[in-house]
Amino acid sequence: MAAPKKVAAPKKAVAPKRAAKTSAPPKAVAGKTSASGTPAKATVTKTSASSAPAKTTTRKPTPAKKTAPAKKAAPAAVTPAKAASAKAAPTKITPAKPPRNESHTALVRRARRINRELGEVYPYAHPELDFENPFQLVVATVLSAQTTDLRVNQTTPALFGKYPTPEDLAAANPEEVEEILRPTGFFRAKTKSVIGLSKALRDDFGGEVPGRLEDLVKLPGVGRKTAFVVLGNAFGRPGITVDTHFQRLVRRWQWTDATEPDKIEAAIGGLFPKSEWTMLSHHVIFHGRRICHARKPACGACPIAPLCPAYGEGETDPEKAQKLLKYEKGGFPGQRLNPPQSYLDAGGIPAPPLGAAIPSAPAPGASAPGAPAPASAGPAPGSPAREAG
Numbered sequence: 001m002a003a004p005k006k007v008a009a010p011k012k013a014v015a016p017k018r019a020a021k022t023s024a025p026p027k028a029v030a031g032k033t034s035a036s037g038t039p040a041k042a043t044v045t046k047t048s049a050s051s052a053p054a055k056t057t058t059r060k061p062t063p064a065k066k067t068a069p070a071k072k073a074a075p076a077a078v079t080p081a082k083a084a085s086a087k088a089a090p091t092k093i094t095p096a097k098p099p100r101n102e103s104h105t106a107l108v109r110r111a112r113r114i115n116r117e118l119g120e121v122y123p124y125a126h127p128e129l130d131f132e133n134p135f136q137l138v139v140a141t142v143l144s145a146q147t148t149d150l151r152v153n154q155t156t157p158a159l160f161g162k163y164p165t166p167e168d169l170a171a172a173n174p175e176e177v178e179e180i181l182r183p184t185g186f187f188r189a190k191t192k193s194v195i196g197l198s199k200a201l202r203d204d205f206g207g208e209v210p211g212r213l214e215d216l217v218k219l220p221g222v223g224r225k226t227a228f229v230v231l232g233n234a235f236g237r238p239g240i241t242v243d244t245h246f247q248r249l250v251r252r253w254q255w256t257d258a259t260e261p262d263k264i265e266a267a268i269g270g271l272f273p274k275s276e277w278t279m280l281s282h283h284v285i286f287h288g289r290r291i292c293h294a295r296k297p298a299c300g301a302c303p304i305a306p307l308c309p310a311y312g313e314g315e316t317d318p319e320k321a322q323k324l325l326k327y328e329k330g331g332f333p334g335q336r337l338n339p340p341q342s343y344l345d346a347g348g349i350p351a352p353p354l355g356a357a358i359p360s361a362p363a364p365g366a367s368a369p370g371a372p373a374p375a376s377a378g379p380a381p382g383s384p385a386r387e388a389g
């Protein structure tokens, strides 16, 4: 009979600890990860208990070999698929090296892989402006300049309640519109734009929003970015939305070194089939708003860290990084008051109406500083709303 083997416990104790902590389950809210991120010591005790030999329980775990203080550079495997099974054996993944002399084909492959991974992390990605028709979307997109989608979503119910059609808004008293739009900032200029574009829709397009780029950009206050948002989301015509998040992320991933939106749009458009442009934009913008922030990207909780040449630009400590996550990834409400069902099914929380309290407390482990400020007070510095843009 085989004598109970000595359980070679502690040798790899360090690894599970890192993996559990680093693996930020893509769909999970903060806290879940910390809950599963059991300290190495606890893991050892558990193992000894289940794999029997009483002997081993008394055995002193070798002080988790201070393996090279995990060079900040090595994130644990956190591909979405693997992230779901935090208990699985940890896989060491080296972050992507900044590509040198990368061929176009290799770049296309790499970019598409990142987009595929993001699609798994954000299967519910969507435009974050509430709208029911193309008119509402074009107006909301114009209003979103220099403010957050959340603030626009909290303001447009009153606007569209009073002026439901282009004709209504075209004939509105500007002072009354200004009063409604005040919370969005720059309300005088925005009033002028939305009344102006409503007049153009009424006079030049029979009260309908045109479905062509060349027509849309003729409307007051509508540039290419707004036009692509409208085309992609109200007309189902592929478009790339090059906003601040998109610009920052594609440069971090070295998809392009262009800095002008038009050039970025052309460069990225060449890496993906047209049919993917709209969802690609949503994936990238969702990631920029939730994880890959401008000032402090949450690299240690980033599901695409192993694919990212910029890994390490932000917080690499998994626990600290987890606290930087925003919106549904941090257990907070999203930006839409009426989000799509897919978002709700994934655990997303609708945003509160203007002046209402935040509907639910952050999930355990989520950091308060990431929470949106009460609507009446406006977005707090560092809040998801503030940075979302």
Ligand code: SF4
Binding pocket: 252, 291, 292, 293, 297, 298, 299, 300, 302, 303, 304, 305, 308, 309, 310, 311, 312, 313, 314
């Ligand atoms: S959070 Fe860090 S690892 Fe993730 S995409 Fe941004 S820079 Fe790369």
